Amino acid sequence: MEMTGAQVVVECLLEQGVDTVFGYPGGTILNIYDELYKYQDKITHYLTAHEQGAAHAADGYARSTGKVGVCLATSGPGATNLTTGIATAYMDSSPVVFICCNVGQKMLGKDAFQEVDITGISMPITKTNYLVRDVDKLADTVREAFGIARSGRPGPVLIDITKDVTAAKVDYEPIPQEKHSRTGALGKLIRRSSTSSLLRPEPDQKDIDILVDMIKESKKPMLICGGGVTRSRAHEEFREFARKVDAPVAITLMGGGAMDGADPLATGMIGMHGSQASNRGVDGCDLLIAVGCRFSDRVALKPDSFARNGKIVHIDIDRAEINKNVQTDHHIIGDAKIVLERLNEKVPQYDHSEWKEYVFSFPTETKYDLDENGVMTPKEILATIESMVPKDTVVSTDVGEHQMWAIQHFHFSYPGQLLTSGGYGTMGFGLGAALGAKAGNPEKTVIHITGDGSFRMNCNELATEEFYKLPVITFIFNNGVLGMVHQWQDLMYDKRYSQTILDRGPNFVKLAEAYGMKGARVTNIEELQTAITEALEEQKEGRGYLVDCAVATDEMVRPMVNGGTNITEFLLN
Structure with a gap:
């Protein structure tokens, strides 16, 4: 059926199951907003006070629901106001599709009113981005953008569409999401890692077996629960793994909730403001297994001495993170949920009571003296x-x-x-x-x-x-x-x-x-x-x-x- 580009965008959002978007309109994106007006019964739009607020709202929506968030903005200052929110989503691997519209093709590069090269600006802070100048490629671009945002290591994707493309006519054929090409209709590469896969990569069974043997030899194992466990919704598998290994668990900032903070194995946050139990446990262990953790400078403050008394194993979906900040003794590339499922099939039940007693002899939370003036702590x-x-x-x-x-x-x-x-x-x-x-x-x-x-x-x-x-x-x-x-x-x-x-x-x-x-x-x-x-x-x-x-x-x-x-x-x- 024949549709305008703006109609195609909205129909593609419905293909993806989108029913909620956040944004702020402007001149170049008005064609899309005009179509949204006609789809109010299917897509709820939240008009924020500022584009940055819209970006963070789409991000919060994605993190809390596990779905892909969607954010809309116009060209120029509208688009650049998104950049802090895009970078925030990128650093924390949050799947958000940002859709902007730019000036017409004939005006590109001429410093037209509210023109900006948002694809150039956002290149380092997106998994990938697009400038759509051909309405025939619009639908496949939107489909691929969602596929890239949600798969592999999740993250933000930006689509910039020239205004004339949103007005141009094209034959549109709806394709249900389950029939979309897994590799992407346009074959776009993911910039974040040259070896990233659009799919959840299967771990190498030999790597699984090596870690199983390392756990068998360990007397003082320690786990780190990172944001990758959260993103993969691998919390049940991680908790089962922790119980089987019977190891204390330090939690990164992004791993909060993936390991229950009240769990008897939880030692609290790790790093610059980590608990004594977490930091001393990592320092004293003979085997450290970090799942979905990128060893940032707030965790591994001094990489050369991090977990200095033990072997380090890194489990992560993104090969680019391996040995980037901390040198490892072994690693497994794969989605946290799949890797942990494979490990739980192989790992027997262990008892490390003596080691746990040592780790938990240190505080897991800060203790405060009551203020003599009654000020709340x-x-x-x-x-x-x-x-x-x-x-x-x-x-x-x-x-x-x-x-x-x-x-x-x-x-x-x-x-x-x-x-x-x-x-x-x-x-x-x-x-x-x-x-x-x-x-x-x-x-x-x-x-x-x-x-x-x-x-x-x-x-x-x-x-x-x-x-x-x-x-x-x-x-x-x-x-x-x-x-x-x-x-x-x-x-x-x-x-x-x-x-x-x-x-x-x-x-x-x-x-x-x-x-x-x-x-x-x-x-x-x-x-x-x-x-x-x-x-x-x-x-x-x-x-x-x-x-x-x-x-x-x-x-x-x-x-x-x-x-x-x-x-x-x-x-x-």
Whole structure:
């Protein structure tokens, strides 16, 4: 049947099972928005306050549902406003398809109004991208983009379409998703790794057998649960593997929820702000098995001495990650879920009680002294929140001290429960991501944990929250400073607090009220409990809520290991 390019785009979204998109319109993408107007009964569009908010919302939707997120924007500043969100998704391997429209073909390269080379700009931060100048290739391009975004190591893909292509006519033949070519209709390569596969690569059985023998020889095994376990939804297989090996499990920032934080084998977070149990366990083990972990500089702070007393085994879907940061003794290339299934078939039950007793002799969480002035500690705040919200509550964070506190003290129990910017460290990620999660999981409670610095970044998305009745409960850890940077200045810059004091507005409770929501400023646990009770009641009515929590300015994230040192050289305990 004959359709315009804009119709083809929307029909292809329906082929992919898309029913939710986030975005912001503009001149070059108006043809697509005109078609979306006609498809309102099939696709829900959320208009955000800013394109960056739309990007984070699509990302949060993807992470929390396991589906591919979709984000739309116009050319020029609309497209470039997406780039922080694209990079965030790329660093954390989140599958999002970004669709932009550019000026007409005859105007390309002429510095036309709102023209930008978004494919050139986004090349390093996407798995692949496209500039569509031929309407005959449009449908296959969209299909392939979704295939690449969701398969192998997931990640963002960008499609830029010239405006005249969205208006041009073409014969369109619908193809159900299950009949799409596995290798991609256009044969596009994935830039992220020259050897990446569009499929889930099957592991080599010989590599599996080698690891089985290594486990047999080990007396002090340790596991790392990384983001790859989360992305693959391999949590059940990973937990079975951990129980069979009977090994303590350290959890990366992106692995939160893949291993239940309350599991008896969980030692807490690893790395710069990792627990003593995690860091000392990794340092003392004779065999370290890292699953879906890329050994970033916040985990392997000093690569040469990382797990220095043991052999390192790396399981990852992306061959490009192997030996990139840490030299391994053995590796297995494959999807975490498949690899763990194969291992569980081969690994017998072990008992490493003596080793576990040693590892768990160290703290798995930070202990806080009660403030003599009654100021709430981060652990008190998070323990109170966790005790009062439903167990399956989705938690979105921004970046900073509050982020580390949340990972340390909130016990995440399933993949997609924790939404955080781990690789890129994007302040302002949290609220948009929370809204995307709520759109994708309307039956769940969604909370947003942020700091007074991060919240200023994208607090304009309160307008989106209120208008669409996407009730999110925002908790601000308000210490009056840019906390993490302030902490570094305190410890390493002789207390020269250059531009980190936030002695200025707004009044966050009044800001929430300006957007039609209630809020409360709390200074003790009793006030916090009252606020949470009211917030949960407001949520039932489709209204969000903001809780401004007073935190001591000098409260720090502990433990802390300085960059470039061994993970047991704690600067703070």
